[in-house]
Amino acid sequence: MTDQNNNKELEALMAETLGVRVGPHKSWDPVNQPMIRHWAQAMGDQNPMYTDPEYAANSSEGSTIAPPTMLQAWTMRGVTGQHAPGTRERTAEQPYVLDILDEYGFVGVVAVNCDQEYFRTLKPGDDISHYMEIESISEKKDTALGTGYFVTELWTFVDQNEEKVGEMRFRLLKFIPPKSDNKPQSSGSSKPKKAVRPRPGINRDNRFFWEGLKEGKLLIQRCKSCETLRHPPSPMCPSCRSLERDAVEASGNGVIHSFVNLHHPALPAFDEPNPIALVELEEGTRLVAGLVGIEPEDVKIGMAVKAEITQCDEELTLALFRPVEA
Amino acid sequence: MSNRTLSGQAAIVGIGATEFSKNSGRSEMQLAVECVTQALADAGIDPSEVDGISTFTMDNNPEIEVFREIGGKELKMFSRIHYGGGAACGTVQQAAMAVATGVCEVVVVYRAMNERSEYRFGAGMQDTAAEPDFETAHYGWYIPHGLVTPASWVAMNAQRYLHETGATSEDFGRVAVAAREFAATNPNAWFYEQPITLEDHQNSRWIAEPLRLLDCCQESDGGVALVITSAERAKKLNKEPALIKGAAQGACDDPQMMTHFYRQDITRLTEVGLVAKQLYKQAGLTPDDIQSAIIYDHFTPFVLTQLEEFGFADKGKAKDFVRNGEIKMGGRLPINMHGGQLGEAYIHGMNGIAEAVRQIRGEAVNQVDKVENMIVSAGTGVPTSGLILGKG
Structure with missing residues (x-):
């Protein structure tokens, strides 16, 4: 055929x-006030014609009415x-x-x-x-x-x-759905190709940090005058007000000072929950970074972690951190 | 030098608000002019007398347009305060300073927003364009890792707070339960007649662990305005004035916008401490003189921290304060009797200032007995502000 x-x-x-x-x-039930009230509340519709008998009594209708858009709701099977x-x-x-x-x-x-x-x-x-x-x-x-x-x-x-x-x-x-070779996996746990992560705004003050990552280095800004390390970077040293600055490469060793397991909003670039830590580097500065190689429920404050410079996509390289085996 | 003081020079003499909803059905500008004219009517002052305006940098309604629409004649001071909800009491400070120095006679402050139906601050910064300006670059330290929402930034501090103080998620929950208990009896509250239990809180889903859904305030549409004039004139007006005994702003200790992760002790809100210190000094009062407070409750964890910074509990001990029910009616310091932003509405703290005025007047729905002085705080986790309001 x-x-x-x-x-x-x-x-x-x-x-x-x-x-x-x-x-x-x-319909399972005739038009009734409780269902009208639930609907109005769910929709955030505060029209008193729906829920306020006193108000409605003085209207041309003479009594409360159902929201017209509820029409389809009455005969639903449930x-x-x-x-x-x-x-x-x-x-x-x-x-x-x-x-x-x-x-x-x-x-x-x-x-x-x-x-x-x-x-x-x-x-x-x-x-x-x-x-x-x-x-x-x-x-x-x-x-x-x-x-x-x-x-x-x-x-x-x-x-x-x-x-x-x-x-x-x-x-x-x-x-007829088009034939596709990228059918979602039946196991369902891993998502199809992930969307890219949100981009950082890069400017003249922080560019060295982001370029350092692309070269595989986690950098910490240093005041050339008083040698105080600082993060996030800034043009002026808050300790001595010097504008002279360079950067040192961090060892990548640090400790989890605090952390968040992010559940909402679900972002296409991440799994949920997404564990994100505030890491205190052994050099003394702190930075925020995603954690890898650990289940969210196992993250603890005080845990030793090590930076893992990771190319997340063509444009973005980040320092993520992995727990160090005890 | 010694006789230079802001304390007692000005008073809040009018409050106005729209209804609080999830969809106002009208523009933010309309909300603004509605609440402003209502506040002026409450004060018994003709809109044409307004000569000063202050609002938030985040407000979308320019001062001059509000002024134009209410039929203003000569506007002599207009200012905007930055840092989100941290601006709330700062607008009143601007007004009080303008009145105290004779720059203005009648100042209106307002915040009007369709924050639920049009903007949704809680949705996250994941789609922020990667621009080079300072604030965008600042969020660049967080958003590539998925830390994109106000809840997630607060959660970072909250996790450490739990670790250091032994407080638990249930202690955060007690703040939410208390707020919803007050909201349940406030007909203007979004959560009117909808109290929650601690179990409800514990069963609510994680948003940014350790924050649950019921640790986060609402997103709301609505507007609130306040009218400030001299203490002298206030005596002749309609309503009992709420005298501005203290008005302060604060930023200190490696300040950041929502992400004070780099100061030595991230379990503190040192800027709130700075505000508290100034307020008590200006007013010549101590925590013992304060009967009730409006404590900014965008997220429950920072309510505990603020109770400590204002001196109502020792550091790390706010958990005991809430466990003992001290923030409820009949407790040492009932807070947020309107239901707070968790229960009434999230109008960036301005609805809280209006509630403090009602408490001072004795006309609140959940009225605290014998209120002489109240603390009001503003958005936290950001540079912030605060007030001490009291009877004249």
């Missing part, structure tokens, strides 16, 4: 699903996935177009857009159901994600009197 025949067969099967109305999908009592489920004679597309290899799915239209406000006590039909299916399209079909679902919401209260059009793209 050629691809073209395959497409024709698929498109014929899909066409049969158009306009077939499935439902009703009933976390167990069970249908609410009274729901008429899809039968074998009503195949779902998305299942058909799966069978033909269009297994990728992405929601494209969702439009809702409201015909009247909903109030506590209203009992909402919805019906769903496939309103349209596009021609086959080549998209950045892959080749696929755009499918538009039309959801019609009705009240206890079967009067239409709202509509929703939900559009999806079902597509």
